Amino acid sequence: MTFLSELLAWFTDPLNWQGSSGIPIRTWEHVQYSVAATLIAALIALPIALYLGHTGRGGLLAINIANIGRAIPSLGLIIMAFILLGLNITPVMIALVALAIPPIVTNTYIGIRNVNREVRDAAGGMGMTGWQVLTQVEIPVAMPLIMAGLRTSAVQVVATATLAAYLSFGGLGRFLFDGLALQDYEQLTGGALLIAALSLITEFLLARVQTVVVPKGLAKRNATAAVDAKMSGKAGVASSGA
């Protein structure tokens, strides 16, 4: 039990809550990396996936890219990026964005493709332009899966952002790597718990956002699909070593 009490001591030590290496700053850094990477990934992935889904092109790639993303070792990616681009936040960002894109692409693509042919035809029959079909029919119907993809991606990024600290940057990973090197198990465990907590909070927060954003009727029908999406992308989370 002394380890637990020491761990508690770490969490309650005021020194750990102030300064540039305190918990709040590290958490904020971590959130910054994560939000930036997820947004950038979404900005890149969504248009592409929406286009592919709407036109039905590139299906093979779109569907399998989540699988491929799952197989990519995040540690290797980040180290490679460092070797190529040097010691700044860019390689970290590139690695995070690269790993965040696949779940968004696959889930969005599948979501759009899943829109019933009849619904699409009906919309077309009503005289809607392609763009209108996309924005007024396909996207709303695909919302559960799109959101699931974004959510998966975000959780993945939060996890992988831990590796920024491997390259000496900030974020909650700092507690892990410093704690490891110093054999300071309280710091190590404290950091791990914080990262786990942040991951879970991200997951739950975005799940709530999803319930708000997705129309109720769709939500039920798409529940299984959403879980599928979580799994297909999640493997990416796990495989990205986050």
Next chain:
Amino acid sequence: MDWGWVQDHLDEIQSLFFQHAQFTLLALVYGFAIAFPLALAATRWPRLYTPILGLTGILFTIPSIALFMLMMPFTGPTATTCLIALTIYTLLVLVRNTVEGLKGVPREVREAAEAMGYRRFKQLFRVELPIALPVIIAGIRIAVVTTIGLVTITALIGFGGLGALFIDGFRQAFGTPIIVGFALSVLFAVAADLALVGAQRLLTPWARGGGSR
């Protein structure tokens, strides 16, 4: 890309690959050993499904680096730590897919089997599992590919399989080992995935038309 280096290090690469494969295989076997009974329980007593899925889901959401580190104070930087964490990560997908697979067995088929006098155990193994196989294997595929990726993270605590090559390359600021490690782990994942698809085809020749869910 220094091919000379590759030639000189074939032994090391091979033994790292074996370490990688060992970890993956063990994690899957242990994972399935835990997940299968859990899935059976969840099918038998549906109320258990949500909590089981919930727990394995939460564990899954925990970033792998964090999970490895969380175990460090208790089991140290050992192979055991790696294996326990790797096994935990397989649970969600294995449980989920096994349950979904079993649930997907049409009621008529189950009833027919019962009518034919099949007892529970026989029914499970002779009838339900073969039908559920495609979905179960789909889950195994995800678990395998995920695990292969995760093994590389264990490089941070002294293992890593092919991931150890990343650390070597990092230390010497030398790209070749990193590229080799990267390419081989991706290839390994792809090969394992394809092998499982092949196994599925072999084991369920009747399902070829329908395909899995």
Next chain:
Amino acid sequence: MRGTVTRKAAAALTALALLAAGCAAEEDAAPSGGSGDSGPIVVGAVEFTENIVLQEMYALVVEDAGGEAELKQPLASREVLFPAVEEGDVNLVPEYTGALTTFVTGEEAEASSDGEELVAELREALEPEGIKVLEPAPAQDQDALVVTPETAEEYDLETVSDLAPVADELTAGGPPEEKERFVGLPGLKEVYGIEFADFRALDAGGPLTSNALESGQIDVARFFSTQGIIDQKGWVVLEEDKPLIPTENIIPVITEDVSTPEIESALNDMSAELTTAEITALNKKVDVDKEDPQDVAKAWLEEKGLIGN
């Protein structure tokens, strides 16, 4: 037909399970302790080039002396590795007299102690734990503070003391351990009165630290005196003009249970040949010329006639 499927699947599963069980058994087979050469000698290292070169050298020497060596993946720091030695999971590691004495005794090794005193202290502390401290090599690898020539000129820096008045304008970088170890920030403050504006945790004289110093992200870097990259980049090593860094002879440390007289004498012979210049040259081959540590180790050992051919 269903029966065949289940049988096939069952057969496959059983085969896998047996294979896995076999693997598990192999994993669990710990190197058995016992007198002499039963079980492999696990040679460990910390994650930096010199230690890895030494690890390869020790392994080759052990094999040449009739033992069976097993290389362990390098670990993050002494703080992680040495407990493994104390537990018996790792048998042989390359260490440094001063730093190890500080670590093991819990008291700062006196900068004024000479090599012999430190070795004596180590033996006194470790022998009761069943850990043997062999003979030190003449080679020393001491912590060094390094700046770029531009920084040296701008702040007029030649010795570490010169840092004291300007340290609050400078950012330092080094391994995370620097924050805690006495030879790191705490000692710099106590002995030299140096307090840096900021400290960045990078790595132990590795690519992150080099990159950071080169790109100006840090002004002062903690390196190790035998690293080839210092010369290669034309960096300036600040002279230690006050007693802070103790003597740091490279020294093999081995657990009693696996050690044999042949292995010990072979390692001591090897250490005797290892001078600071020699180890620096070897480090350079790996870090700068990108040669493989094992090749470099082997070539050197053969050249010195330390391993039989």
